[in-house]
Amino acid sequence: xxxxxxxxxxxxxxxxxxxxxxxxxxxxxxxxxxxxxxxxxxxxxxxxxxxxxxxxxxxxxxxxxxxxxxxxxxxxxxxxxxxxxxxxxx
Numbered sequence: 001x002x003x004x005x006x007x008x009x010x011x012x013x014x015x016x017x018x019x020x021x022x023x024x025x026x027x028x029x030x031x032x033x034x035x036x037x038x039x040x041x042x043x044x045x046x047x048x049x050x051x052x053x054x055x056x057x058x059x060x061x062x063x064x065x066x067x068x069x070x071x072x073x074x075x076x077x078x079x080x081x082x083x084x085x086x087x088x089x090x
Contacts, residue, residue: 004032008028008029027075
């Protein structure tokens with residue numbers, strides 16, 4: 001079963017003068033927090049300040065945790081790992 005997801009998402013890295021110098025390594029995906037199973041929990045990350053904010057409609061940051069209430073940001077080492085974990089057909 002494929003988990004509903006947003007991604008892959010390119011995370012830009014910035015240099016001087018806000019110039020994009022590259023992209024963060026790994027395969028970045030967002031899923032609904034309700035779909036964050038114990039198997040996927042180790043992949044959850046806190047997005048950096050320059051990460052594009054792509055979240056589920058109506059989402060907001062939980063002041064207690066500092067994370068989005070409805071969206072979990074995930075980072076996998078490779079696209080293949082992401083596809084396997086999320087059930088995406090290559």
